[in-house]
Amino acid sequence: MLNILLGAVALGLLWSMATLGVYMTYRVLDVADLTVEGSIVLGASVAAVIIQQGGNPLKATLAAMAAGMAAGLATGLLHTLLKIPSLLAGILSMIALYSINIRVMLGTSNIPLLRLRTVFSYLQGAGLSKNQSAMLTGGAFAGLAIAAVYWFLGTELGCALRATGNSPQMARAQGIDTDAGKLLGYVLANGLVGLSGGLIAQYLGFSDVQMGSGSIVIALASLIIGEVVFARSGGRLRALCAMVLGSVAYRLIIALVFEAGMPATDLKLFTALTVAAALYLPTAKQQVGQKLSQRKEAKQRAEHPRTLQDLGKGHNG
Amino acid sequence: MLNIQGLSKTWGRDTMDERVALDQVSLQLRKGEFLTVIGGNGSGKSTLLNLIAGVHQPDAGRIYLDGVDLTALPEHRRAAHLSRVFQDPLLGSAGGMTVEENLALAARRGRRRGLCWGITSAERASFKKMLAQLELGLEERMSSRVGLLSGGQRQALTLLMAAMRDPKLLLLDEHTAALDPKTAARVLALTNRIVGEYGLTTIMVTHSMRDAIDCGGRLIMMREGRIVYAAEGVQKNGLKAADLIGKFQSDAPAAC
Ligand SMILES: Nc1ncnc2c1ncn2[C@@H]1O[C@H](COP(=O)(O)OP(=O)(O)OP(=O)(O)O)[C@@H](O)[C@H]1O
Ligand SMILES: [Mg+2]
Numbered sequence: 139m140l141n142i143l144l145g146a147v148a149l150g151l152l153w154s155m156a157t158l159g160v161y162m163t164y165r166v167l168d169v170a171d172l173t174v175e176g177s178i179v180l181g182a183s184v185a186a187v188i189i190q191q192g193g194n195p196l197k198a199t200l201a202a203m204a205a206g207m208a209a210g211l212a213t214g215l216l217h218t219l220l221k222i223p224s225l226l227a228g229i230l231s232m233i234a235l236y237s238i239n240i241r242v243m244l245g246t247s248n249i250p251l252l253r254l255r256t257v258f259s260y261l262q263g264a265g266l267s268k269n270q271s272a273m274l275t276g277g278a279f280a281g282l283a284i285a286a287v288y289w290f291l292g293t294e295l296g297c298a299l300r301a302t303g304n305s306p307q308m309a310r311a312q313g314i315d316t317d318a319g320k321l322l323g324y325v326l327a328n329g330l331v332g333l334s335g336g337l338i339a340q341y342l343g344f345s346d347v348q349m350g351s352g353s354i355v356i357a358l359a360s361l362i363i364g365e366v367v368f369a370r371s372g373g374r375l376r377a378l379c380a381m382v383l384g385s386v387a388y389r390l391i392i393a394l395v396f397e398a399g400m401p402a403t404d405l406k407l408f409t410a411l412t413v414a415a416a417l418y419l420p421t422a423k424q425q426v427g428q429k430l431s432q433r434k435e436a437k438q439r440a441e442h443p444r445t446l447q448d449l450g451k452g453h454n455g
Numbered sequence: 456m457l458n459i460q461g462l463s464k465t466w467g468r469d470t471m472d473e474r475v476a477l478d479q480v481s482l483q484l485r486k487g488e489f490l491t492v493i494g495g496n497g498s499g500k501s502t503l504l505n506l507i508a509g510v511h512q513p514d515a516g517r518i519y520l521d522g523v524d525l526t527a528l529p530e531h532r533r534a535a536h537l538s539r540v541f542q543d544p545l546l547g548s549a550g551g552m553t554v555e556e557n558l559a560l561a562a563r564r565g566r567r568r569g570l571c572w573g574i575t576s577a578e579r580a581s582f583k584k585m586l587a588q589l590e591l592g593l594e595e596r597m598s599s600r601v602g603l604l605s606g607g608q609r610q611a612l613t614l615l616m617a618a619m620r621d622p623k624l625l626l627l628d629e630h631t632a633a634l635d636p637k638t639a640a641r642v643l644a645l646t647n648r649i650v651g652e653y654g655l656t657t658i659m660v661t662h663s664m665r666d667a668i669d670c671g672g673r674l675i676m677m678r679e680g681r682i683v684y685a686a687e688g689v690q691k692n693g694l695k696a697a698d699l700i701g702k703f704q705s706d707a708p709a710a711c
Contacts, residue, residue, distance in 0.1 A: 295568050300551070310530045315529075315531045
């Protein structure tokens with residue numbers, strides 16, 4: 139049991155970079171980016187191939203990140219250059235990546251990494267168990283990712299990116315190239331996702347073309363758990379830490395639900411339902427708020443007669 | 456300062472909904488001039504401002520600001536030269552970002568944005584001073600999210616942001632229309648103060664004939680994408696709302 143929990147924590151930490159990536163697109167840029175489903179596998183495949191060919195595991199991990207960035211660039215260009223709606227652009231990338239991932243894995247759909255050196259081998263060599271090493275290594279990567287994202291979002295460029303997602307019209311009025319902002323956001327977000335994929339493949343001991351299925355929902359579930367449980371208040375740093383904590387909490391919940399006897403095949407249904415319920419909460423609040431403000435505006439108009447507007451109406455009639 | 460030559464825009468050309476929004480409009484503004492624009496719904500006021508700001512491309516005509524040809528520049532590049540306040544208070548500022556972050560974004564309008572910190576402590580101090588002058592207590596709420604402010608506070612903040620970086624032109628499109636009458640009056644007073652203090656060349660669209668007469672030194676009335684009436688100086692100051700309503704009605708095509 140303890141080992142199951144340790145494994146859950148380790149996997150959660152390795153997934154947390156993907157959650158941070160989804161935070162970048164879903165929260166900062168305000169787009170639902172389905173590229174994740176493909177870019178996480180791309181990261182896994184690139185890392186797996188490099189390691190299988192005897193490459194350095196650390197380099198393989200960084201290559202996974204770079205590959206994720208390239209996938210993000212593709213989606214970003216589809217969206218900003220070809221003006222394809224963001225959801226569709228992500229789906230197109232996701233589909234294309236399925237074929238690309240098989241090509242990356244040299245025509246196979248699965249690459250095993252049994253008994254090969256991975257990023258976790260360094261600490262395992264120092265006498266730690268695989269889960270312990272994965273926790274420490276994953277924790278280090280997660281910590282670096284939090285620091286990097288926190289720093290970036292505080293820079294001029296990061297602020298411009300946040301404005302782009304928050305209020306594109308305001309951003310352009312303040313001289314921000316919103317297309318460039320989105321492009322950069324897609325690239326950075328999928329870089330994080332690719333990094334996550336590369337680490338996950340090394341932990342699980344394989345890369346598989348199917349392993350990304352449902353990953354956007356898993357990342358969203360982690361994001362929402364993180365926000366609801368760990369970041370109800372507080373600043374950006376806290377919100378970013380909550381992404382990591384949410385990822386770990388999600389894995390722990392899943393481990394416990396499995397222990398309680400839920401069949402593994404029901405996992406996706408369970409995750410989807412959790413996310414749907416959590417996503418509805420803010421929407422419900424917003425709907426109520428919108429109704430109220432509409433009423434207020436109608437009232438204001440009624441108190442404002444005698445404008446050219448009203449006179450114009452008379453003529454058209 | 457601003458020189459607009461033969462600006463035209465037709466929406467939905469060659470479709471059933473074809474609609475001439477702007478028809479060969481030419482307009483010149485001198486430095487520091489404050490122009491108010493009135494006209495009925497769909498007369499092309501917003502289209503004029505949006506073409507100047509680069510939100511849409513004109514079908515014909517050119518826009519020069521201080522000798523620079525803006526016509527081909529994308530919206531975000533024009534922001535280096537001009538600033539805007541929108542009708543909807545939610546559009547002019549980023550609701551999810553703090554008051555000081557919004558100001559810091561405006562302080563970098565028209566500059567390259569790099570990997571320096573997005574807001575410096577020197578800036579914070581100067582923002583605090585600027586906010587204090589609004590007398591809305593915003594200087595105490597610098598790290599509150601803008602989404603928590605009232606519509607009037609947001610418009611005041613947006614005005615302040617628009618006045619930063621010494622824009623050559625300020626575009627106001629019914630920026631008090633979404634506010635309650637009392638707040639609208641305060642935001643308008645603030646507009647006059649800021650425009651005066653910074654000596655901004657300004658175009659203000661409004662549906663209130665009172666405001667159009669009281670503010671600025673020039674007034675134009677638009678209908679069906681054309682400027683149908685213009686007044687300036689003494690003539691403008693002597694206008695009464697009733698005169699404008701008369702103008703509006705006498706020039707209107709006969710109702711059928
Ligand atoms: N993006 C658009 N697409 C199609 N038609 C448009 C668009 N924007 C404006 N129009 C049309 O152009 C005409 C002029 O609109 P515009 O918004 O400039 O009027 P306005 O004078 O600002 O009116 P209001 O007082 O209602 O704000 C209208 O007939 C409008 O329907
Ligand atoms: Mg308008």
